[in-house]
Amino acid sequence: MPEGVLCNKNKVNTLEQLQALLADKSGKQYYQEMNNLDVDSKALWDLVQKTCKSRTRTWLEICTHCGLCAESCFYYLSNHRDPTQVPSYKIQSTLGEIVRRKGKVDNAFMQMAMDTAFSKCTCCTRCGVYCPMGIDMGVMFSYLRGLLFSQGFTPWEMKIGTGMHRIYRAQMDVTTEDWVETCSWMAEENADEWPGLEIPVDKENADILYTVNAREPKHYPEDIAQAAILFHVAGENWTVPSEGWEETSLAMFAGDWEACKMQVEGVYGAMAKLKPKRMVVTECGHAYRATVIEGPYWAGRTSGKPPVDSFHYVEWVAEALRSGKLKIDPAKKIKEPVTYQDSCNYIRNAGLWDSARYIMSQIAEDFREMTPSREHNFCCGGGGGLNGIGRYREQRNIGLKVKRDQILATGAKLVVAPCHNCWDAIRDLEEVYEIGIRWSFLKPLLINMIEVPAGMRGEE
Amino acid sequence: MYEFVTGPLAWLAFIVFFVGIVVKLVLYIRGLDWKLDRVTYSVNTSYGVRGALRSIGFWLMPYGTQSYRNNPGFTLALFVMHIGLILTPIFLLGHNILLAERWGVSLPSLPEGATDVLTVCVIAAALVLLLRRIALPEVRIITTAYDVLLLAIAVAPFVSGLLAHYAHDNGQLWTIVHVLCGEVFLVAIPLTKLSHFVLFFATRAQLGMDYGIKRGGMKSKGIAW
Secondary structure (H helix, E strand, O other): OOOOOOOOOOOOOOHHHHHHHHHOHHHHHHHHHHOOOOOOHHHHHHHHHHHOOHHHHHHHHHOOOOOOOHHHOHHHHHOOOOHHHOHHHHHHHHHHHHHHOOOOOOHHHHHHHHHHHHHOOOOOOHHHHHOOOOOOHHHHHHHHHHHHHHOOOOOHHHHHHHHHHHHHOOOOOOOHHHHHHHHHHHHHHOOOOOOOOOOOEOOOOOOEEEEEOOHHHHHOHHHHHHHHHHHHHHOOOEEEOOOOOEOOOHHHHHOOHHHHHHHHHHHHHHHHHHOOOEEEEOOOHHHHHHHHHHHHHHOOOOOOOOOOEEEEHHHHHHHHHHHOOOOEOHHHOEOOOEEEOOOHHHHHOOOOHHHHHHHHHHHEOOEEOOOOOHHHOOOOOOOOOHHHOHHHHHHHHHHHHHHHHHHHHHOOOEEEOOOHHHHHHHHHHHHHHOOOOEEEOHHHHHHOOEOOOOOOOOOO | OHHHHHOHHHHHHHHHHHHHHHHHHHHHHHOOOHHHHOOOOOOOHHHHHHHHHHHHHHHHOOOOOHHHHHOHHHHHHHHHHHHHHHHHHHHOHHHHHHHHHHHOOOOOOOOHHHHHHHHHHHHHHHHHHHHHHHHOHHHHOOOOHHHHHHHHHHHHHHHHHHHHHHOOOOOOHHHHHHHHHHHHHHHHHHHOHHHHHHHHHHHHHHHHHHHHHHOOOOOOOOOOO
16 A cells, blocks of 8 residues: 555645544554555655755765764763764764665655654754754754655654644644634633733734744633733734734644745735734744744745744843833742743744843842753753654653753752743653643743733732 | 876876865855755855854864863864874975975975874874774764775875885885875865865855854854854
């Protein structure tokens, strides 16, 4: 059977396909079918020839095999320094082999490559910072995921995720109606406590276009309410788009390059339609990376930038604190030791470490850095889509040990994690290892800390 | 024989070396693709140049990066070997005497004692790197025979050079072997991954531009390599 009913080279573009995949509990049938999936070596090699140019080829060719990347990788460290976890080894034995064999690889090889690309690398790109030659294996693994996806070798959840983006323009089945209703529900829900609170939808020429992670309307609507309250207190002229509100991209994790483009074009379309002065993204790392850092390239924007200046939530918070739009009540600052989880996607891969430090200096009395931190941080352990993939849960949990030990070494019991993936990974870390920590986004902390101008807050 | 290896064969080796590294560099740059690499190489150029220079500069500096500082022994061997590989052949008295004889021009020379020390250091550093390859499991797993061959190609001119200088064989055997080793090394640079002689600068510049333009260089002081 060359192509399965669920596991195949087709893209998920219809609701029927998506529902069939969702009905296959844990991807049982999907992975069974994967065992029989044929590799179209010619198509694979054609794609390599079209997309693997001098940057990537040179990376593969001039690796001097010095092994300095080993210690940079949290998987290598958390797996008792297993040599098969050395980044250079992992990429050479997968992508390197595909290129050397000119695409002539078999099913078993592709499954090994998929397992490696998803359960031994979160594309955190830390190894690239430790390689003397400047070889970024995280970027190459991200590329490898694209090659694998084109042949149908992608984890079940990733196939579903790309289908969601293709059908809903969101990583979850949240429709435009669901989203707009959630916004008005949250505004109403908090209207008594915050008279005049609005979540303006599709307001043109606003100062800020606010965009989110689909998990927020789907599972954590209070996050949207908190964002609205903070904008309200800061006196911002803001809006959300009815369409193009979702910033995340499971398509990026999966390597579905076509869906990556479709997804960001929706957001850029909202920018064109509503003409905001700038955009602010919620507390999500990969959402920011996908839409602000990588997205312009998928959309073919020669400037390398989104249509309007775009900011991560930590940038907005830092700016609001600096300008006095938000003021922290000194008595309500965090007194206990607290640490900060640097998300790979907006810290190492977008340079926002100073904003994060400024915020912590304003809200915490005993801020403790992890070691290492900032652009040298370790991945939380759940990046690159790994949190959501059942097949690799065990490997994910082993990987969490590095973050666990980093947090323990700070002595802090509270971890500020303004990134959905990091937040999830740290929650799961506590569930698995029970080290007695709490974790939080910035918004709920800020809401309890800000000085609210007299008369702004109504009866609770 | 001596005339041949230091004449036409040397010319051939130098031509392959110089043309080869230029071709390598040109092909690399021509193969860069702003859309596939997701770096706007020709937009926001000042950030790109800054990122490239930082990326090259820090990694050319001994212990200039976190990775070097985490691996002090390796870094020492790495820099000793590379400094010796570059300085010794250029400033060796014997080479400059030969240049003066053939072309009537020469470069300044280091004292012979200094080049002897450099030569021994290159050999010792290469030995350390070789032993490291065998001893450390994380390096052993990625080491291939090709890596060892390249190390041998790089060190052979130094071993044979010492022998040529101190063996006093009348038949010039070691001198001829030394010249041949040097020529193999020159030719191998563009044709093998010793091409990092020039591609190191290219790949470092590329990643530096990536970080300088796209990954935070426009919103920070630049990544702390």
